[in-house]
Amino acid sequence: MSRAMKDRLIWAVTFLVMLIICLPGLWVVLSAFRTNGEILTKPAVWIPQNLTLDNFRAIFGLGENVLAIPVGSYFLNSLVISVTSTVLAVMIGMSGGYAFARHRFPGKSGAFLWLMLSRTVPGIALSLPLFILWSWIGLIDTKLGVIVVYTAINVPFTVWLTEGFFRQVPRDLSEAAQIDGCTPWQAFWKVEFPLARSGIASAGIFAFLTSWNEYALASQLTRSTDSKTLPVGLMDFTAQFTIDWAGMCAMAVIIIIPALILTFLVQKHLIAGLTFGGVKG
Amino acid sequence: MAEVTLRKIVKNYGALEVVHGIDLDIAHNEFVVLVGPSGCGKSTTLRMIAGLEEVSGGEIAIGGRVVNTLPPRARNISMVFQNYALYPHMTVRENLGFSLKIAGRPPAEIEKATDEAAAILGLADYMDRTPGELSGGQRQRVAMGRAIVRHPDVFLFDEPLSNLDAKLRTQMRVEIKKLHQKVKTTIVYVTHDQVEAMTLADRIVIMKDGHIVQTGTPLEVFERPANTFVATFIGSPPMNLVDGVVAGGEVRFAGDASLPVPPAFRGRVQEGQRVTYGFRADNLMPAGHAMTGIGETADIDLTIALAEPLGAETILLSELAGVEIQGKMYNPRAVAAGERLSCLLALDHAHLFDAETGASLRT
Numbered sequence: 352m353s354r355a356m357k358d359r360l361i362w363a364v365t366f367l368v369m370l371i372i373c374l375p376g377l378w379v380v381l382s383a384f385r386t387n388g389e390i391l392t393k394p395a396v397w398i399p400q401n402l403t404l405d406n407f408r409a410i411f412g413l414g415e416n417v418l419a420i421p422v423g424s425y426f427l428n429s430l431v432i433s434v435t436s437t438v439l440a441v442m443i444g445m446s447g448g449y450a451f452a453r454h455r456f457p458g459k460s461g462a463f464l465w466l467m468l469s470r471t472v473p474g475i476a477l478s479l480p481l482f483i484l485w486s487w488i489g490l491i492d493t494k495l496g497v498i499v500v501y502t503a504i505n506v507p508f509t510v511w512l513t514e515g516f517f518r519q520v521p522r523d524l525s526e527a528a529q530i531d532g533c534t535p536w537q538a539f540w541k542v543e544f545p546l547a548r549s550g551i552a553s554a555g556i557f558a559f560l561t562s563w564n565e566y567a568l569a570s571q572l573t574r575s576t577d578s579k580t581l582p583v584g585l586m587d588f589t590a591q592f593t594i595d596w597a598g599m600c601a602m603a604v605i606i607i608i609p610a611l612i613l614t615f616l617v618q619k620h621l622i623a624g625l626t627f628g629g630v631k632g
Numbered sequence: 633m634a635e636v637t638l639r640k641i642v643k644n645y646g647a648l649e650v651v652h653g654i655d656l657d658i659a660h661n662e663f664v665v666l667v668g669p670s671g672c673g674k675s676t677t678l679r680m681i682a683g684l685e686e687v688s689g690g691e692i693a694i695g696g697r698v699v700n701t702l703p704p705r706a707r708n709i710s711m712v713f714q715n716y717a718l719y720p721h722m723t724v725r726e727n728l729g730f731s732l733k734i735a736g737r738p739p740a741e742i743e744k745a746t747d748e749a750a751a752i753l754g755l756a757d758y759m760d761r762t763p764g765e766l767s768g769g770q771r772q773r774v775a776m777g778r779a780i781v782r783h784p785d786v787f788l789f790d791e792p793l794s795n796l797d798a799k800l801r802t803q804m805r806v807e808i809k810k811l812h813q814k815v816k817t818t819i820v821y822v823t824h825d826q827v828e829a830m831t832l833a834d835r836i837v838i839m840k841d842g843h844i845v846q847t848g849t850p851l852e853v854f855e856r857p858a859n860t861f862v863a864t865f866i867g868s869p870p871m872n873l874v875d876g877v878v879a880g881g882e883v884r885f886a887g888d889a890s891l892p893v894p895p896a897f898r899g900r901v902q903e904g905q906r907v908t909y910g911f912r913a914d915n916l917m918p919a920g921h922a923m924t925g926i927g928e929t930a931d932i933d934l935t936i937a938l939a940e941p942l943g944a945e946t947i948l949l950s951e952l953a954g955v956e957i958q959g960k961m962y963n964p965r966a967v968a969a970g971e972r973l974s975c976l977l978a979l980d981h982a983h984l985f986d987a988e989t990g991a992s993l994r995t
Contacts, residue, residue, distance in 0.1 A: 527778075530683075
């Protein structure tokens with residue numbers, strides 16, 4: 352096979368795979384700009400006949416038909432919960448990752464294995480115990496309740512990812528910094544932290560995306576506009592006998608955009624991070 | 633004044649003791665080299681002086697001040713690491729000035745000090761590069777520059793040349809020695825390379841298994857090794873060692889070979905005592921290819937197994953009482969394997985060691 356042929360084949364296969372991956376997302380985005388009528392027509396209309404922004408107008412209460420969905424509150428809840436739990440998870444996970452990478456202590460490998468094993472438990476399996484526990488201590492339908500859960504979910508992964516990065520920063524550098532006059536704390540922030548930055552950034556993105564997109568647990572632990580997040584808010588588009596597909600898709604687009612922007616902003620770190628630390632770590 | 637004093641220094645990791653009560657006095661401005669095979673505790677000792685390892689027992693003092701519990705930053709020391717340990721995210725200039733910046737010195741002073749260090753080490757052209765863009769030798773120089781910038785009381789070097797190729801190593805060795813002459817400071821230098829130790833040190837400290845085996849100037853440890861370990865560790869090729877028994881002013885070896893008891897050891901050995909006879913290749917020379925003025929000699933006929941011409945001299949491999957020994961031919965001619973040569977052994981440079989303990993019988 353000639354080189355050109357091979358290249359073309361690779362392109363074709365890549366295109367096909369990307370199409371399969373992207374098609375559902377594309378359909379969501381398309382549907383966000385169509386009417387419910389067109390979405391539900393049989394036979395299906397593949398090429399949209401008339402695009403409209405009505406669905407978005409409805410969500411933001413700008414058009415004639417106003418939806419009774421408090422998207423603003425949900426967005427704020429999602430933002431507060433995701434950012435807080437990400438910051439917490441990165442701080443705790445980074446400390447843990449550093450400790451695992453740098454220090455010897457009894458039960459270290461056991462503890463590390465235990466952290467990893469916690470990842471094997473499907474999140475939904477936690478929902479009932481969590482629900483009972485949270486209702487006892489009054490954390491149901493609070494942002495704090497969700498933040499605690501997301502932080503706990505994200506910490507093990509953050510520990511694992513940052514541990515790999517800190518392990519690749521030679522120990523000598525911290526020692527050299529301490530001889531140069533740093534306290535261990537200064538040595539960490541001035542030398543080790545900057546060098547593990549891409550790994551920490553990757554861990555942060557993953558934690559944020561996990562929190563931002565999580566649905567199963569949030570749907571159990573939240574009730575009202577006090578704590579409901581955007582993914583849970585999607586369910587507001589379902590009534591007893593109808594589902595407002597167009598509205599739901601429009602809201603899904605709103606959920607995707609911030610995650611997309613964030614990923615773009617840090618993709619340099621993300622790629623460097625995953626190839627540098629993830630593979631070898 | 634920054635003399636370094638170690639008193640009964642012990643280091644253990646749990647039940648494992650790796651340094652067993654070392655005593656060492658290092659004078660102000662002295663260049664001391666700790667040398668020994670890997671695992672002898674030399675690096676651990678250096679790291680205890682630096683404050684990077686806790687001292688399990690004993691006392692370390694720098695400039696008369698006990699520093700056992702002081703963190704590295706409070707000891708006013710500098711250290712050059714084996715892998716340089718330059719900060720990869722900073723330029724050469726930032727690397728050099730880091731310690732002064734941490735100390736909160738004004739920018740003008742930092743600039744002056746870094747420029748000075750850069751001038752001493754020839755780094756002026758690389759100031760805005762990062763360590764990743766430098767060659768091994770340049771990185772080594774930056775590491776040294778970072779160490780001298782703050783005018784420490786003591787310099788610590790942890791095998792600084794072992795990552796360099798042979799040619800660069802020789803070159804940097806000279807630079808380190810020059811550096812010591814320029815910035816008079818106490819230096820403690822760790823290496824496993826006896827050539828580095830010999831060429832750099834004012835005084836060599838030879839360590840083995842967590843003990844100090846011998847301390848002395850390079851010539852002292854070369855000419856008067858305290859035991860067979862030092863005899864084989866210092867000098868290249870290692871000292872020839874052959875076991876024998878003292879009999880009538882001679883040492884008899886297995887077979888019928890024998891050599892006279894060296895002058896320095898006469899009266900120090902008893903009839904029938906089991907000893908190890910030691911001599912260096914430099915002092916075993918074929919007749920007619922020897923050095924002059926070598927004092928009392930013994931004659932010995934050897935069959936040459938292998939000749940290694942080095943140009944100015946040829947290393948000869950032979951056998952004495954079943955033990956492989958090496959000699960040296962000065963002003964060499966071609967030597968064929970199997971050739972039989974009558975050789976001279978310079979007895980003033982021969983040694984006797986206790987066959988059991990390996991300790992020198994000189995004292």
